[in-house]
Amino acid sequence: MEQLFSRKMQLYYKTHEAQLVLGNSFQVLEKMIPESVDMIFADPPYFLSNDGITCQGGKMVSVNKGSWDKLDLAGAVSVEKKHEFNRKWISLCRKVLKPNGTIWISGTLHNIYSIGMALEQENYKIINNITWQKTNPPPNLACRCFTHSTETILWARRNDKTSRHFFDYQTMKEINGGKQMKDVWTGSLTKPSEKKEGKHPTQKPEYLLERIILASTKEGQVILDPFCGSGTTGVAANKLGRFFVGIELQEEYLQITKRRLEKVHDNEK
Numbered sequence: 001m002e003q004l005f006s007r008k009m010q011l012y013y014k015t016h017e018a019q020l021v022l023g024n025s026f027q028v029l030e031k032m033i034p035e036s037v038d039m040i041f042a043d044p045p046y047f048l049s050n051d052g053i054t055c056q057g058g059k060m061v062s063v064n065k066g067s068w069d070k071l072d073l074a075g076a077v078s079v080e081k082k083h084e085f086n087r088k089w090i091s092l093c094r095k096v097l098k099p100n101g102t103i104w105i106s107g108t109l110h111n112i113y114s115i116g117m118a119l120e121q122e123n124y125k126i127i128n129n130i131t132w133q134k135t136n137p138p139p140n141l142a143c144r145c146f147t148h149s150t151e152t153i154l155w156a157r158r159n160d161k162t163s164r165h166f167f168d169y170q171t172m173k174e175i176n177g178g179k180q181m182k183d184v185w186t187g188s189l190t191k192p193s194e195k196k197e198g199k200h201p202t203q204k205p206e207y208l209l210e211r212i213i214l215a216s217t218k219e220g221q222v223i224l225d226p227f228c229g230s231g232t233t234g235v236a237a238n239k240l241g242r243f244f245v246g247i248e249l250q251e252e253y254l255q256i257t258k259r260r261l262e263k264v265h266d267n268e269k
Contacts, residue, residue, distance in 0.1 A: 018244040025226040028247045029092035038221035040103040041233045046110045047077045086118040102157045112152045125159040133186045198256035200230035209236035231257025
């Protein structure tokens, strides 16, 4: 595996297929070697932790995710602070992305418009706007608007004249029954079986990451997740023969990622 960090980095977990780093994404990204990553998947904070309520498993629960989902612990997050945060990490990701690499970013109405603007401001070109339609979204408790049942995933590349991103059109067509795959993907929320090693409030299902990885990378390439969470990106990457680098601020979530990756490796023996 080629060198990924320009300075000595203390790794939380390391195998031939993965490296996990405990720390602040901004600080870790600055230590990575420029143009060393083939693909990035990011599910950044949505900053939804505002002491409201939502429905989970048929019960009313707090929307608060944790301190990582707040920019200002004393109160509401301003639009300017949110956008500054997004521009900063997206800019750092561009530096580590290879010339032909791509980035996928997941979000909701709470942050995706800032993400889209930040991508353009940081000299990316948006390739696709994927709508992930959830078949089993939580109900709308307030009953004052339509039920929120989708997330947006933006797929982008560096906006350079020489950039030529990879897209496995044929595999996507085969997955879709011999027809061109459209930009609306339908599927369920994360299955309980994928949460056996521990729960994360915004955990993505494996099938979603598997499709993204198959569509935009080749075996042996390097995939980075700067907001690793419970490690779904890493699980899908390792299952598909890609190398994974995950950065996470909360050790409890990195422990979940570690256990999930170990299970993948045990199953391959």
